[in-house]
Amino acid sequence: MSAPLLPGGTIGILGGGQLGRMSAIAARRMGYKVKTFDPSSSACAAMVADSHTTAAWNDIEALRRFAEGCERVTLEFENIPPATVSQINEWVPCHPSAEVLAICQNRRREKEFLKAQGIPCAHFVVVSSHDELSAAVKKIGVPCVLKTADFGYDGKGQVKISNTDTNLEDVWEKIGDGVGVLEAWVPFQLEISVIVARTEDGRTAVYDPAENIHRNHILHLSLSPARISDATRREAQTLALQIAEKIKLVGIMAVEMFVQDGRIIVNELAPRPHNSGHQTFDANQTSQFEQHVRAVCGLPLGGTEMLKPSVMLNLLGDLWRNGQTPDWSKVLKEPAAKLHLYDKGQAAPGRKMGHITVTADSLEAALQKAEALFAALTK
Ligand SMILES: Nc1ncnc2c1ncn2[C@@H]1O[C@H](COP(=O)(O)OP(=O)(O)O)[C@@H](O)[C@H]1O
Ligand SMILES: [Mg+2]
Secondary structure, X not given: OOOOOOOOOEEXXXXXXXXXXXXXXXXXXXXXXXXXXXXXXXXXXXXXXXXXXXXXXXXXXXXXXXXXXXXXXXXXXXXXXXXXXXXXXXXXXXXXXXXXXXHHOEHHHHHHHHHHOOOOEOOEEEEOOHHHHHHHHHHHOOOEEEEEOEOXXXXXXXXXXXXXXXXXXXXXXXXXXXXXXXXXXXXXXXXXXXXXXXXXXXXXXXXXXXXXXXXXXXXXXXXEOOOOOHHHHHHHHHHHHHHHHHOOOOEEEEEEEXXXXXXXXXXXXXXXXXXXXXXXXXXXXXOHHHHHHHHHHOOOOOXXXXXXXXXXXXXXXXXXXXXXXXXXXXXXXXXOEEEEEOOOOOOOOOOEEEEEEEEOOOHHHHHHHHXXXXXXXXX
């Protein structure tokens, strides 16, 4: 077990996206120095880091240079090769571990882990050919959804199968060859996520579930607190804590869940800060980003208490119509709205450029304001 890394020390972050950027901002606020590593030289986390290394994930020499001077390393991106993380970990403690990463970045391993631990998740069958897919569809029934085992995000790498007469050869082709997971479709009422943090010595902290509303498979709004009963909230938090312990998480993890008739079905694990936790920056005692830093550095974990109900609205590149930056004065004139932009440069449809958090005394009021802001920005 490594000694706590106190403020003043240097944290390395693998990955240079907005999750790394906001983690770096939280770390710097506490007095840490931050080094980032990403294959892109214009990574938006690099802009707020003390130094940045641009290199491929398998560039050992560059990894060694990056690790030099880091006293703790973490990550903000799921699809880093686990071998990169184990290599770094030989030089300096890296959390989460290569083992955690390997489970969470592959749907097959993720689902098999959940099932083995007795965590409720959708029925699934692993398939690696068109014939296996046909047999699996018969077994699982329709509707169901085929997902690639590797590299899925924001609904990419997924095909829903709604009818028994669907042409499964086409479906299999869309997934490409390789391994897929066929999952029963869950007729859920709500999607929620729970953020949980855990330190190397087993201390944990858990946030209230957020309710997630997607548009075109991308998170649109995240409502905090989720509109669920107290019993469902407790069950969701208990499951997230169980998963963090069973997987031996060190760091922070988001657990995505479906709520169906008050029951929880776990969908996905992300061992890093998560889009549905962005509102914690403005609406909770400790943000998920600060908690991430505290967990990987072995500090006492911060309070997770929600200070005010909030709604987080994602700002996608679609809002930059004809290359025009949206009129932020529409947002800034709302005193309860906090604008976060990630300095990502070129906007593209579906690209996450920033977010807004709106707080209010009630969730309904925050939702109304967030919807009004979205309408004003899209007008
Ligand atoms: N088994 C399922 N039943 C119902 N809806 C699903 C199922 N799997 C995925 N979805 C829907 O698709 C979305 C994206 O799927 P998910 O597994 O979270 O992949 P990713 O977020 O990596 O793209 C989910 O948020 C949910 O809305
Ligand atoms: Mg998901």
